[in-house]
Amino acid sequence: MGSPTEAGRFGEFGGRYVPESLVPACAALEAAFRQAWADPAFHQQLSRLRTEYAGRPTALTPALNLSADLGVTLLLKREDLAHTGSHKINNVLGQALLAQRMGKTRLIAETGAGQHGVATATAAALFGMRATVYMGERDIERQRLNVFRMELLGAEVIPVTSGSRTLKDATNEAMRAWVAAVDDAHFCLGSVGGPHPYPWLVRELQRVIGEEARAQTPTVPDVVVACVGGGSNAAGTFAGFVDTDARLIGVEAAGGAAMTNGSPGVVHGYRSMVLQDADGQVLEAESIAAGLDYPGIGPEHAHLGTTGRAEYRTVDDAEVLAAVVRLARSEGIICALESAHAVAWVLRAAGTPDLPTGSTVLLTLSGRGDKDMAALAGEIR
Amino acid sequence: MKQLNPYLTGGITPDWTDYLLAYQEAGADAVEIGLPFSDPMMDGATIQQASDQALRRGVTIDSILADLVAVRAHVRIPLIAMTYANLVFRDGPETFCRRLAGAGISGLIVPDVPVDEAGRLEAAATAAGIDLILLAAPVTAPDRLAEIGRRSRGFVYAVSVMDTTGERDALAATAAPLARRLREVTELPVLIGFGISTPGQAAAAARAGDGVVIASALMRRVLEGASPDDLRAEVAGFRAALDQVDQEMPVARAHPEVSGYRR
Numbered sequence: 001m002g003s004p005t006e007a008g009r010f011g012e013f014g015g016r017y018v019p020e021s022l023v024p025a026c027a028a029l030e031a032a033f034r035q036a037w038a039d040p041a042f043h044q045q046l047s048r049l050r051t052e053y054a055g056r057p058t059a060l061t062p063a064l065n066l067s068a069d070l071g072v073t074l075l076l077k078r079e080d081l082a083h084t085g086s087h088k089i090n091n092v093l094g095q096a097l098l099a100q101r102m103g104k105t106r107l108i109a110e111t112g113a114g115q116h117g118v119a120t121a122t123a124a125a126l127f128g129m130r131a132t133v134y135m136g137e138r139d140i141e142r143q144r145l146n147v148f149r150m151e152l153l154g155a156e157v158i159p160v161t162s163g164s165r166t167l168k169d170a171t172n173e174a175m176r177a178w179v180a181a182v183d184d185a186h187f188c189l190g191s192v193g194g195p196h197p198y199p200w201l202v203r204e205l206q207r208v209i210g211e212e213a214r215a216q217t218p219t220v221p222d223v224v225v226a227c228v229g230g231g232s233n234a235a236g237t238f239a240g241f242v243d244t245d246a247r248l249i250g251v252e253a254a255g256g257a258a259m260t261n262g263s264p265g266v267v268h269g270y271r272s273m274v275l276q277d278a279d280g281q282v283l284e285a286e287s288i289a290a291g292l293d294y295p296g297i298g299p300e301h302a303h304l305g306t307t308g309r310a311e312y313r314t315v316d317d318a319e320v321l322a323a324v325v326r327l328a329r330s331e332g333i334i335c336a337l338e339s340a341h342a343v344a345w346v347l348r349a350a351g352t353p354d355l356p357t358g359s360t361v362l363l364t365l366s367g368r369g370d371k372d373m374a375a376l377a378g379e380i381r
Numbered sequence: 382m383k384q385l386n387p388y389l390t391g392g393i394t395p396d397w398t399d400y401l402l403a404y405q406e407a408g409a410d411a412v413e414i415g416l417p418f419s420d421p422m423m424d425g426a427t428i429q430q431a432s433d434q435a436l437r438r439g440v441t442i443d444s445i446l447a448d449l450v451a452v453r454a455h456v457r458i459p460l461i462a463m464t465y466a467n468l469v470f471r472d473g474p475e476t477f478c479r480r481l482a483g484a485g486i487s488g489l490i491v492p493d494v495p496v497d498e499a500g501r502l503e504a505a506a507t508a509a510g511i512d513l514i515l516l517a518a519p520v521t522a523p524d525r526l527a528e529i530g531r532r533s534r535g536f537v538y539a540v541s542v543m544d545t546t547g548e549r550d551a552l553a554a555t556a557a558p559l560a561r562r563l564r565e566v567t568e569l570p571v572l573i574g575f576g577i578s579t580p581g582q583a584a585a586a587a588r589a590g591d592g593v594v595i596a597s598a599l600m601r602r603v604l605e606g607a608s609p610d611d612l613r614a615e616v617a618g619f620r621a622a623l624d625q626v627d628q629e630m631p632v633a634r635a636h637p638e639v640s641g642y643r644r
């Protein structure tokens with residue numbers, strides 16, 4: 001997974017479909033990223049933050065009991081153990097450093113599950129910046145704990161009441177806010193979508209997941225699997241294995257499966273696969289996992305999918321709930337509803353031609369489930 | 382002559398083309414027809430609401446274009462479509478532009494297609510006889526401004542403010558400097574839009590540029606239930622303010638390209 005074209009394209013996907021008002025800000029971010037990425041001092045700073053602050057490298061845990069049950073070797077890359085409880089911190093620490101280099105004093109973010117919002121609020125606290133987080137009203141209801149965490153960290157959480165009142169609309173609102181604040185605010189986008197350079201920048205910042213995992217696995221696994229909302233934990237994981245023979249599998253929510261059920265379109269500044277109607281009106285996704293409840297997918301995934309290098313599967317809400325319980329009771333790990341999508345696919349596929357007995361599977365467990373306790377309490381007895 | 386381009390969300394009410402004809406009677410030079418999109422990221426609350434209201438009514442691109450065809454015999458001024466990239470690229474920009482042209486639309490504004498992404502759409506628009514109107518912003522650097530001026534057709538849209546659409550208390554301080562910079566790099570008329578809310582603000586903008594686009598101030602009235610007659614009066618107020626500016630200022634320069642929008 002290398003650099004996109006100069007126009008920010010991965011094959012036919014990507015690009016920079018933003019209003020003229022945002023073009024200079026995107027170009028400035030691209031320039032700052034190119035410069036920082038070539039600067040050893042930047043990597044040193046980032047690397048220190050990762051080890052001293054975020055708790056990296058995260059563990060690779062063999063899921064011994066599940067492996068025995070399923071007849072596969074299941075290895076869990078434990079992003080749930082990273083500070084703030086998910087992989088989102090990897091991206092945010094890098095972007096906050098970039099924001100600081102660019103002289104920005106404020107971070108604007110969108111969030112679905114609230115994990116990216118919490119990570120942004122955390123970095124803002126650490127770097128002495130202001131954070132404004134846009135979150136759909138519906139997500140505020142179902143991820144209350146994370147709203148409280150953001151507020152405790154000093155961030156302002158702004159409820160978004162338009163459209164489906166979820167991540168899609170929070171992203172619109174964050175981009176609108178950015179237009180009015182480009183001088184002093186950095187738009188800290190949470191996944192591998194958005195206008196160039198975000199899909200590339202966020203994947204590079206998440207690459208640490210895949211690189212660590214590659215070093216932690218004695219041999220290259222047969223299958224590498226991760227859940228896909230916008231696709232950042234999957235992209236970061238895949239980046240460590242794309243040059244191997246490992247099969248790469250992204251798991252979408254059945255109700256938000258842009259890659260599986262979508263068609264090419266342009267939303268939130270990039271061209272990719274999108275759930276939409278015949279006119280191009282974007283459809284509302286529907287998933288129990290707020291972080292995957294999104295009608296688009298990062299452009300590089302659309303490229304990996306159409307070229308066949310990665311494959312995409314879907315699991316439904318019921319399978320996801322069952323997967324949370326199964327992982328909790330067999331391994332003592334309570335994962336996020338988002339991450340449970342990857343687990344659910346392994347549970348379903350193990351022993352079938354899609355995942356034959358004896359396979360070795362690396363699964364990125366993108367986050368921990370604390371945020372979902374209230375939602376789960378109603379679903380699970 | 383200062384140009385007045387009022388905006389109307391296509392399909393906002395069942396009788397929405399009555400507003401279009403009212404705008405025309407009130408002295409509009411062209412009308413911008415919004416083709417509503419589910420995720421209008423450059424629009425503030427008013428146009429978002431207007432788009433949602435139209436979409437909830439079940440309007441489609443086809444239904445809006447059919448409504449336009451139905452009143453075509455009564456429309457004497459140019460119609461300009463304003464919409465977002467996803468609608469334009471859904472079936473390819475070639476098909477999209479041909480559909481617009483078939484309904485008598487002669488201009489197109491797509492705020493989330495900046496000049497760098499405009500190549501294929503530009504060619505498609507030209508082939509269909511549609512003017513692709515490009516937007517410039519207060520933060521646009523001089524070299525980009527020149528390119529926008531060179532590649533835009535019909536007029537150049539000066540986005541007055543670093544913000545989304547929406548009414549404001551005063552014309553943004555960034556409006557006049559941008560219009561002035563644009564007029565140095567293009568012979569095309571420079572129309573100022575975004576946030577122009579009152580006839581007084583329109584006059585101030587028209588002194589710096591060649592005309593104005595009025596959107597949220599009108600759509601708020603429509604959302605509040607104002608009638609086509611009410612909107613005729615509203616647009617006439619803007620017309621009078623611009624005509625007043627024309628009287629103060631002798632025509633500073635001729636605009637041969639503008640003829641398409643000023644029959």
Ligand SMILES: Cc1ncc(COP(=O)(O)O)c(C=O)c1O
Nearest residue numbers: 115229230231232233291366367
């Ligand atoms: C724990 C967790 N995993 C996954 C995601 C989905 O994001 P992405 O696909 O970018 O990894 C989220 C987003 O909120 C999340 O909180």
